[in-house]
Amino acid sequence: MKIKRDYILAILAVYAIELVLAVKLENKDIVLPMILITWVLFVGGAAVINCIWLKKFLKKLESLGTILTVEKNPDKYIDANKQLLDEKISPRLKAIIMSNIAMGYCEKNDFESARKTLISIDTKRLYKKFERIYFLELAYVNFFLEDYEKGLHIVKANEEKINELRNDSTFEPFVNVIYVFKYIAEKDFVKANELLFITEQRFNNIDGEIKYLKLCINNNEKKNISSLVVNFE
Numbered sequence: 001m002k003i004k005r006d007y008i009l010a011i012l013a014v015y016a017i018e019l020v021l022a023v024k025l026e027n028k029d030i031v032l033p034m035i036l037i038t039w040v041l042f043v044g045g046a047a048v049i050n051c052i053w054l055k056k057f058l059k060k061l062e063s064l065g066t067i068l069t070v071e072k073n074p075d076k077y078i079d080a081n082k083q084l085l086d087e088k089i090s091p092r093l094k095a096i097i098m099s100n101i102a103m104g105y106c107e108k109n110d111f112e113s114a115r116k117t118l119i120s121i122d123t124k125r126l127y128k129k130f131e132r133i134y135f136l137e138l139a140y141v142n143f144f145l146e147d148y149e150k151g152l153h154i155v156k157a158n159e160e161k162i163n164e165l166r167n168d169s170t171f172e173p174f175v176n177v178i179y180v181f182k183y184i185a186e187k188d189f190v191k192a193n194e195l196l197f198i199t200e201q202r203f204n205n206i207d208g209e210i211k212y213l214k215l216c217i218n219n220n221e222k223k224n225i226s227s228l229v230v231n232f233e
Contacts, residue, residue, distance in 0.1 A: 057089070061096065068107055078104035091125040099134060106141060114141045132161045136174060143181035144212075151178070152185040173203040180213050189221050 061084065067077040081100045089097075098121050105114035118138050126134055135158040142151035155162065155178060162178070165171040176199040183192035196217065200210050 057093070060084075061100070064100070068104065074104040074107035077107070091122065092127055092130075095121045095125050095134075096127070096130060099130070099137060102137060102141070106137075106144075111141045111144045115145060131158075132165050133171065136162050136165055136171060136178065139178045139181075140174060143178060143185075148181070148185035151181055155179075155182050173199065173206045174209075176203070177206065177209045177213065181216070184213075184216055184220050187220070187224055189217055189224070192217050 061081075064077060064080050067073055067080060078101050081097050081104065084097050085094060098117055102114040102117040105111070105117060115138075118134070118141065121134070123131070123134070135154055139151045139154040139158075139162070142148075142154060162175060165175050176195060180192050180196050180199065183189070183195065192213075196210070196213050199206070
């Protein structure tokens with residue numbers, strides 16, 4: 001957030017007054033401390049203003065989630081997030097909004113648009129805490145696009161970060177989902193089925209993912225058996 005024009009003008013006005021006092025006052029020794037104190041107060045004030053604004057903005061961003069969870073309207077969610085991109089915000093906040101937009105595309109099963117949105121994000125601009133969600137989401141869309149090689153690479157390269165999300169009830173089911181995909185990519189169908197069974201028993205909010213994973217395991221097991229038969233012959 002940029003400091004508002006009125007706030008900057010107020011700073012300049014105070015400094016102008018201090019300069020006038022510096023000329024008129026006989027005791028010049030108090031001028032430098034006055035300027036220093038003023039600077040500290042204004043910097044502190046700017047930090048407080050920024051924190052208040054950021055808190056309100058993040059609350060607004062979080063409130064949009066009900067459009068997906070309650071209204072079940074991904075198009076409206078995508079549009080609402082795109083409108084926030086027009087505001088004067090930092091690249092780090094824009095990265096969060098872009099991730100939300102990708103999430104909206106995932107809800108529409110438009111995983112190609114979701115991937116394009118995610119890869120357009122400059123990962124150097126990500127908040128460290130947000131990196132975990134970003135790489136989880138990126139692996140998720142690649143697996144759903146059946147790009148197992150890329151999905152597997154993302155999981156292996158960011159395994160420690162992604163696993164930290166197991167402590168978050170919102171993301172824990174999706175960590176399991178991408179690990180089932182990981183086992184499918186590694187052709188370890190025993191582990192894939194075991195984790196899928198556990199996931200199905202524990203979580204009731206990812207029925208679509210569960211059904212798709214069952215299909216993926218079944219199809220990939222058949223492919224694997226076919227390739228073994230061909231090699232044997």
